[in-house]
Amino acid sequence: MKIVVLPGDGIGPEIMAVAVRVLEAASERFQLDLEIGHDIAGHASLQRHGATVTPALLEKVKAADGLMLGPMATYDFKDEAKGEINPSKFFRKELDLYANIRPARTFPGMAHRVGEFNLAVVRENTEGFYADRNIESGSSEMLITPDTVISLRRITRLCCERIARSAFDLARTRARHVSIVHKANVLKIGDGMFVDICRQVAREFPQVRVDDFIVDAMMAHVVRAPQRFDVIVTTNMFGDILSDLTAELSGSLGLGGSLNAGKDHAMGQAVHGSAPDIAGRNIANPYSLILSAGQLLGWHGQRKNLPAFALAARAIDETATAALQAREGTRDAGGELGTAEAGQSFVRRLLEGRCR
Numbered sequence: 001m002k003i004v005v006l007p008g009d010g011i012g013p014e015i016m017a018v019a020v021r022v023l024e025a026a027s028e029r030f031q032l033d034l035e036i037g038h039d040i041a042g043h044a045s046l047q048r049h050g051a052t053v054t055p056a057l058l059e060k061v062k063a064a065d066g067l068m069l070g071p072m073a074t075y076d077f078k079d080e081a082k083g084e085i086n087p088s089k090f091f092r093k094e095l096d097l098y099a100n101i102r103p104a105r106t107f108p109g110m111a112h113r114v115g116e117f118n119l120a121v122v123r124e125n126t127e128g129f130y131a132d133r134n135i136e137s138g139s140s141e142m143l144i145t146p147d148t149v150i151s152l153r154r155i156t157r158l159c160c161e162r163i164a165r166s167a168f169d170l171a172r173t174r175a176r177h178v179s180i181v182h183k184a185n186v187l188k189i190g191d192g193m194f195v196d197i198c199r200q201v202a203r204e205f206p207q208v209r210v211d212d213f214i215v216d217a218m219m220a221h222v223v224r225a226p227q228r229f230d231v232i233v234t235t236n237m238f239g240d241i242l243s244d245l246t247a248e249l250s251g252s253l254g255l256g257g258s259l260n261a262g263k264d265h266a267m268g269q270a271v272h273g274s275a276p277d278i279a280g281r282n283i284a285n286p287y288s289l290i291l292s293a294g295q296l297l298g299w300h301g302q303r304k305n306l307p308a309f310a311l312a313a314r315a316i317d318e319t320a321t322a323a324l325q326a327r328e329g330t331r332d333a334g335g336e337l338g339t340a341e342a343g344q345s346f347v348r349r350l351l352e353g354r355c356r
């Protein structure tokens with residue numbers, strides 16, 4: 001398996017260095033024969049190549065089996081004409097990574113504010129309120145006069161159907177429950193269609209229980225009793241917001257890993273951003289990217305029917321549980337270690353296979 005690694009901005013290089021060591025250790029223990037290629041995106045690429053991402057990088061990623069994308073300082077990238085392209089959007093759009101799967105679970109031994117839970121947000125990734133990916137060229141956010149902006153949201157049957165199917169497929173492997181989250185009381189046509197299509201797809205999965213919630217009330221439900229939920233399927237922006245909340249409720253935003261998956265490509269990526277407030281201090285939590293790396297290996301194993309990759313993905317998950325229980329994480333996750341030290345103890349555990 002060839003994986004391209006792009007460390008990103010802010011805390012990206014610190015936490016990606018840990019994720020790479022974990023991938024190497026998984027490769028060693030499970031004989032995965034991983035080939036890891038290093039490149040740059042974001043500010044580093046803007047400085048060197050005049051653009052945050054380049055066509056040559058895209059070709060390299062297309063030729064690989066997976067991508068690990070570090071957090072990017074997307075707020076800094078304002079003008080695509082100056083090469084300031086949001087790398088996250090770029091890969092999601094160019095590789096058609098339509099399903100953003102963001103699991104969130106509590107870990108034994110860690111304090112949790114809202115009780116134990118284990119859920120996954122399945123977020124549509126290629127349209128919706130994210131105006132930078134709705135039209136073929138340019139952005140669907142327009143400055144009409146100096147004082148008037150119009151931002152267009154696109155919702156299509158194709159994107160609703162495929163994200164619904166991803167959610168129900170995932171639910172089949174979990175607790176067989178899908179909750180549809182929407183704002184169909186106001187966005188009656190677009191979100192109305194989203195709910196209708198999710199319910200149509202649900203008929204193909206009679207073994208999966210389905211319900212739906214309006215997004216504002218959902219915020220209260222998730223804080224009140226997250227254990228009610230298994231798979232939550234929703235449109236782009238609602239999923240982005242909700243998954244920061246579920247990651248934080250699981251113990252820390254720094255535990256939020258995710259996979260962006262399409263038909264032919266996948267990208268592991270943290271839920272959070274580049275965290276400039278803590279960059280360069282060896283305190284960032286590397287688990288977001290460790291868990292994302294595990295998801296990427298699991299995706300590859302499932303797609304290519306390679307059991308060793310599934311075993312490696314499971315071992316990464318179990319090692320995370322054991323290491324956090326032993327308080328071998330960073331301070332935000334109840335431990336006392338720095339980023340690099342938390343990474344070292346994770347790698348040691350993974351190699352020793354002493355997960356429980």
Ligand code: NAD
Pocket residue numbers: 011015070071072073074075076088253254255269270271272273274275276277278283284285286288332
């Ligand atoms: P953020 O997600 O970077 O940080 C929010 C808070 O969580 C901060 O207090 C930060 O210190 C903390 N945090 C985040 N990751 C952590 C980790 N691994 N360990 C410990 N604490 C962690 O959000 P922000 O500060 O609003 O955004 C910073 C930049 O990131 C902006 O440019 C924004 O546009 C960008 N961003 C990028 C992505 C992405 O690349 N996918 C996602 C969200 C935000």
